Amino acid sequence: MTNWYSRLAFVAVALAFVVVVLGAYTRISDAGLGCPDWPTCYGHLTVPDSQHTLTQLDQRYPDRPVEPAKAWKEMIHRYFAGTLGLVILALAVMAWVRRRRERTQPAGLPTLLLLLVVFQAALGMWTVTLLLKPTIVMGHLLGGMAILSLLWLLALRSGGLLKLGGAWQAKWPRWLALAGLVVLIGQIALGGWTSSNYAAYACPDFPTCQGQWWPNMDFGDAFVLWHQTGIDFEGGILANSARAAIHVSHRLGALATFIVLGSASVVFMIAAPRRSLKVLGAVVALFLVAQIGLGIGLVELGFPVSVAVAHNGNAALLLLSVVTLNAAVWRGRATEGALERELQPAEPVQQGSLS
Numbered sequence: 001m002t003n004w005y006s007r008l009a010f011v012a013v014a015l016a017f018v019v020v021v022l023g024a025y026t027r028i029s030d031a032g033l034g035c036p037d038w039p040t041c042y043g044h045l046t047v048p049d050s051q052h053t054l055t056q057l058d059q060r061y062p063d064r065p066v067e068p069a070k071a072w073k074e075m076i077h078r079y080f081a082g083t084l085g086l087v088i089l090a091l092a093v094m095a096w097v098r099r100r101r102e103r104t105q106p107a108g109l110p111t112l113l114l115l116l117v118v119f120q121a122a123l124g125m126w127t128v129t130l131l132l133k134p135t136i137v138m139g140h141l142l143g144g145m146a147i148l149s150l151l152w153l154l155a156l157r158s159g160g161l162l163k164l165g166g167a168w169q170a171k172w173p174r175w176l177a178l179a180g181l182v183v184l185i186g187q188i189a190l191g192g193w194t195s196s197n198y199a200a201y202a203c204p205d206f207p208t209c210q211g212q213w214w215p216n217m218d219f220g221d222a223f224v225l226w227h228q229t230g231i232d233f234e235g236g237i238l239a240n241s242a243r244a245a246i247h248v249s250h251r252l253g254a255l256a257t258f259i260v261l262g263s264a265s266v267v268f269m270i271a272a273p274r275r276s277l278k279v280l281g282a283v284v285a286l287f288l289v290a291q292i293g294l295g296i297g298l299v300e301l302g303f304p305v306s307v308a309v310a311h312n313g314n315a316a317l318l319l320l321s322v323v324t325l326n327a328a329v330w331r332g333r334a335t336e337g338a339l340e341r342e343l344q345p346a347e348p349v350q351q352g353s354l355s
Contacts, residue, residue: 005094009155012087016148019084022077024312028305032132034070038125047071085117109154132233135225137196149323177326180261184322187253194250198236202243206299217245261288280325287318
C-alpha cells in the first residue's frame with residue numbers, strides 16, 4: 001500500500017500544479033466569470049452549445065451573455081480542481097485505513113489537505129458569487145499554492161526523499177532558508193493582489209514605471225482588503241495611481257525576494273555540508289533567476305498571456321524548491337538531534353535508587 005500511496009501522492013502533486021496553472025490562465029485571460037454560477041455553468045454541467053439554449057440563456061443573463069471560449073476555460077479548471085479534490089480524499093482515506101493497522105502511520109497532513117481543499121472549493125465559489133473580489137481571488141491563489149506545497153511535502157515523506165537532505169551544524173543557514181520561504185510567500189501574495197486588481201498594466205515600462213522612478217501612487221486605496229459587496233471587480237475598480245502603487249510594491253517585493261533567496265541559494269551552493277543541499281540551492285537559484293527574467297519579460301513584451309501564465313507556473317516551481325530546501329535542512333536538524341540523544345551515554349544508576 002505504501003508504494004501505491006506514494007505514487008498517488010505524486011500524481012496529486014502533478015494534478016495540483018496543473019490546477020494552479022489553469023487557474024492562472026483562467027484569471028489572466030479574463031475568464032474568471034466565464035460561468036456566472038457555481039458549480040454549474042449557466043445551470044449546466046458542461047458549457048451550453050445549442051443555439052436554442054444559448055438564446056434562452058442570453059435572455060436570462062442579459063449582463064452575462066454566454067461566451068463559450070471563456071466558459072470552457074472556467075469549466076476545465078473546475079473539472080481538474082474537482083478531480084484533485086477526489087484524489088486528496090482518497091489519500092486521506094488510505095492514510096486513516098492504514099492507521100487503523102499501524103498506529104505509526106501519520107494521518108494529520110492528509111486530513112489537513114482534505115480540510116484545505118474543502119475551503120479552497122468555497123473560495124472558488126465565492127470568487128464567482130462575489131464577482132472577483134480581489135481578496136477572495138488572492139486567497140484562492142494562496143490556497144492553491146498551499147495545497148500544492150503540502151502535497152509535495154506528503155509526496156516527499158511517503159517516498160522517503162527527505163532522507164536526501166542532511167544536517168547542518170550551523171543554525172543561521174536554516175533560518176535564512178526559512179526567511180526566504182516567508183518572503184516568497186509574501187511576494188506570491190503581492191503577485192495575486194497585482195493580478196486580481198488588474199495592476200500589471202499600470203507600469204508598462206521597466207525599470208521605471210510610467211517613465212518615472214517614483215510615479216504618482218496612492219498606497220491608501222491600493223491595499224484596501226475589503227470593499228462592499230455587489231461590486232463587479234472584473235477589469236478592476238481602482239484608479240491608476242492605486243494600481244501603480246500595487247505594481248511598484250510587487251517590484252520592490254521581487255527585489256527583496258531576490259536578495260533574500262539569492263543569498264540563501266548562494267550560501268547553500270558554496271557552504272552546505274552535503275552535495276544534496278548544494279544541488280537544492282542551485283535549483284532555487286535557477287527558478288529564482290527564471291522568475292525575475294519572466295517578470296521583466298512580461299513587461300517588456302507587453303504582457304502576453306503565455307508569459308504571464310509561465311510567470312505563475314514558475315512561481316509555483318520556485319515555491320516547491322524553497323519548500324524542499326527547508327524540509328531537507330530542518331528535517332536534518334531533527335535527525336541530528338535524535339542522533340545526539342541516542343549517542344548520549346545512559347546515566348549510571350545510583351545505589352539505593354531501587355530500594
